[in-house]
Amino acid sequence: xxxxxxxxxxxxxxxxxxxxxxxxxxxxxxxxxxxxxxxxxxxxxxxxxxxxxxxxxxxxxxxxxxxxxxxxxxxxxxxxxxxxxxxxxxxxxxxxxxxxxxxxxxxxxxxxxxxxxxxxxxxxxxxxxxxxxxxxxxxxxxxxxxxxxxxxxxxxxxxxxxxxxxxxxxxxxxxxxxxxxxxxxxxxxxxxxxxxxxxxxxxxxxxxxxxxxxxxxxxxxxxxxxxxxxxxxxxxxxxxxxxxxxxxxxxxxxxxxxxxxxxxxxxxxxxxxxxxxxxxxxxxxxxx
Amino acid sequence: xxxxxxxxxxxxxxxxxxxxxxxxxxxxxxxxxxxxxxxxxxxxxxxxxxxxxxxxxxxxxxxxxxxxxxxxxxxxxxxxxxxxxxxxxxxxxxxxxxxxxxxxxxxxxxxxxxxxxxxxxxxxxxxxxxxxxxxxxxxxxxxxxxxxxxxxxxxxxxxxxxxxxxxxxxxxxxxxxxxxxxxxxxxxxxxxxxxxxxxxxxxxxxxxxxxxxxxxxxxxxxxxxxxxxxxxxxxxxxxxxxxxxxxxxxxxxxxxxxxxxxxxxxxxxxxxxxxxxxxxxxxxxxxx
Numbered sequence: 308x309x310x311x312x313x314x315x316x317x318x319x320x321x322x323x324x325x326x327x328x329x330x331x332x333x334x335x336x337x338x339x340x341x342x343x344x345x346x347x348x349x350x351x352x353x354x355x356x357x358x359x360x361x362x363x364x365x366x367x368x369x370x371x372x373x374x375x376x377x378x379x380x381x382x383x384x385x386x387x388x389x390x391x392x393x394x395x396x397x398x399x400x401x402x403x404x405x406x407x408x409x410x411x412x413x414x415x416x417x418x419x420x421x422x423x424x425x426x427x428x429x430x431x432x433x434x435x436x437x438x439x440x441x442x443x444x445x446x447x448x449x450x451x452x453x454x455x456x457x458x459x460x461x462x463x464x465x466x467x468x469x470x471x472x473x474x475x476x477x478x479x480x481x482x483x484x485x486x487x488x489x490x491x492x493x494x495x496x497x498x499x500x501x502x503x504x505x506x507x508x509x510x511x512x513x514x515x516x517x518x519x520x521x522x523x524x525x526x527x528x529x530x531x532x533x534x535x536x537x538x539x540x541x542x543x544x545x546x547x548x549x550x551x552x553x554x555x556x557x558x559x560x561x562x563x564x565x566x567x568x569x570x571x572x573x574x575x576x577x578x579x580x581x582x583x584x585x586x587x588x589x590x591x592x593x594x595x
Numbered sequence: 596x597x598x599x600x601x602x603x604x605x606x607x608x609x610x611x612x613x614x615x616x617x618x619x620x621x622x623x624x625x626x627x628x629x630x631x632x633x634x635x636x637x638x639x640x641x642x643x644x645x646x647x648x649x650x651x652x653x654x655x656x657x658x659x660x661x662x663x664x665x666x667x668x669x670x671x672x673x674x675x676x677x678x679x680x681x682x683x684x685x686x687x688x689x690x691x692x693x694x695x696x697x698x699x700x701x702x703x704x705x706x707x708x709x710x711x712x713x714x715x716x717x718x719x720x721x722x723x724x725x726x727x728x729x730x731x732x733x734x735x736x737x738x739x740x741x742x743x744x745x746x747x748x749x750x751x752x753x754x755x756x757x758x759x760x761x762x763x764x765x766x767x768x769x770x771x772x773x774x775x776x777x778x779x780x781x782x783x784x785x786x787x788x789x790x791x792x793x794x795x796x797x798x799x800x801x802x803x804x805x806x807x808x809x810x811x812x813x814x815x816x817x818x819x820x821x822x823x824x825x826x827x828x829x830x831x832x833x834x835x836x837x838x839x840x841x842x843x844x845x846x847x848x849x850x851x852x853x854x855x856x857x858x859x860x861x862x863x864x865x866x867x868x869x870x871x872x873x874x875x876x877x878x879x880x881x882x883x
Binding site: 392455 | 714718736
């Protein structure tokens with residue numbers, strides 16, 4: 308996995324540089340935005356977009372601004388999810404959450420601003436032609452809507468007993484939509500065919516599921532220190548998780564099945580995709 | 596002003612019909628979204644877009660979806676501004692605010708969803724060509740960013756003594772940006788020239804200022820019952836208002852000057868614009 312580590316490291320560095328360039332205003336609101344944007348995030352979604360886009364032959368400079376927009380949207384969702392009226396979390400990536408470091412109003416506005424900025428970042432990307440930018444904006448807005456819908460159902464589900472399909476449905480929206488869009492966006496920028504976009508979308512759906520399944524497993528098996536966020540939180544909040552429905556062993560079996568499905572989707576691509584396969588493998592076995 | 600009342604009435608009806616068509620999902624999140632969207636709003640911003648667009652010869656069906664997107668963005672900003680950590684208001688248009696009727700998490704998510712939906716509504720408007728949609732999305736995202744920045748500075752300014760330029764700057768962003776964009780968007784859809792867009796933008800800037808100035812005056816001179824929202828709130832929160840800096844008479848003088856400036860901008864259009872002139876006059880003298 309040496310190549311993958313290198314890829315993730317370089318991707319994160321490129322994403323951070325582009326983010327710094329795009330979010331550089333003064334003032335308390337932007338201090339809060341930067342606190343959350345540069346809080347040690349793994350840049351997983353933008354890296355995924357870069358991996359997908361480069362698989363389809365796009366140049367990194369064509370991909371970076373959309374990658375950064377996705378990270379902005381993701382960061383906004385984390386800031387709002389952490390709020391007292393939602394998951395009420397004090398810790399994110401080993402540091403205070405935005406509303407703890409600043410205040411609640413500033414955290415809400417920082418999230419709001421990041422959502423607007425995500426759309427602006429794609430709309431104003433002069434490297435991409437007009438119809439491509441419009442496709443990306445349409446996809447981003449749909450993913451943004453699905454994230455919110457998933458978070459709402461997730462909050463309502465707290466304390467309730469759910470079926471495995473209900474759990475999958477929550478996470479397909481809450482976490483999956485943006486992961487799926489990340490790989491699809493890369494393919495769109497790489498000018499993939501309709502069949503390729505369908506295949507990569509299937510990969511993305513499975514990867515999104517896998518990401519949430521392994522996230523749930525980590526919440527059960529790891530410590531707050533190793534995660535950099537509060538461990539055991541799902542059980543405390545009686546969240547709709549895979550282990551709560553399937554048990555730990557059943558969840559591991561599901562992870563294996565979903566991992567296989569992601570690789571099957573890649574087979575349909577009919578072009579080299581080793582990096583995307585490695586990413587799926589990495590997510591299956593991640594420790595944080 | 597008989598014609599204007601008729602125009603506003605018909606515009607509001609068209610906007611409500613299009614909103615109903617676009618926001619029809621089931622579930623608590625959408626109940627909250629509809630509670631705020633169909634809470635008796637005057638539909639001022641969408642009406643302004645229709646007035647501007649029709650001044651430039653656009654057909655109403657080309658304008659409606661963008662008009663509705665602007666109302667979605669406006670409604671999201673009201674829901675978030677009313678939250679306990681922001682203006683903490685229980686009453687909006689004579690009814691409970693979203694977080695009072697539902698709960699805080701749902702209100703935050705309803706706002707988040709409406710922002711996403713506003714972008715989606717323009718991105719997916721098949722009536723408009725691709726490059727026009729992209730221009731509109733770029734403008735909407737900039738207005739959305741400016742609104743948040745204005746709200747942040749407005750909250751920070753509570754209890755502080757500001758200069759008139761600081762007050763103007765807050766409101767140029769917080770209220771003005773979306774009003775300005777409403778008239779500019781109409782002109783863009785109506786395929787206006789660069790010079791015309793500049794002139795209508797100047798009208799929109801002045802109209803946005805005028806709207807906030809008369810809003811501040813109403814907060815001082817009217818009752819909670821006549822406004823349908825809490826009167827005297829600005830003074831209680833020690834908000835940055837025009838009367839607090841200029842006094843009531845000084846504020847009326849500024850309103851007259853800004854009203855004149857809006858009419859001067861219209862003169863540059865070199866085409867009939869009676870409706871836009873009437874709207875400015877109406878805002879100057881509005882009672883609610």
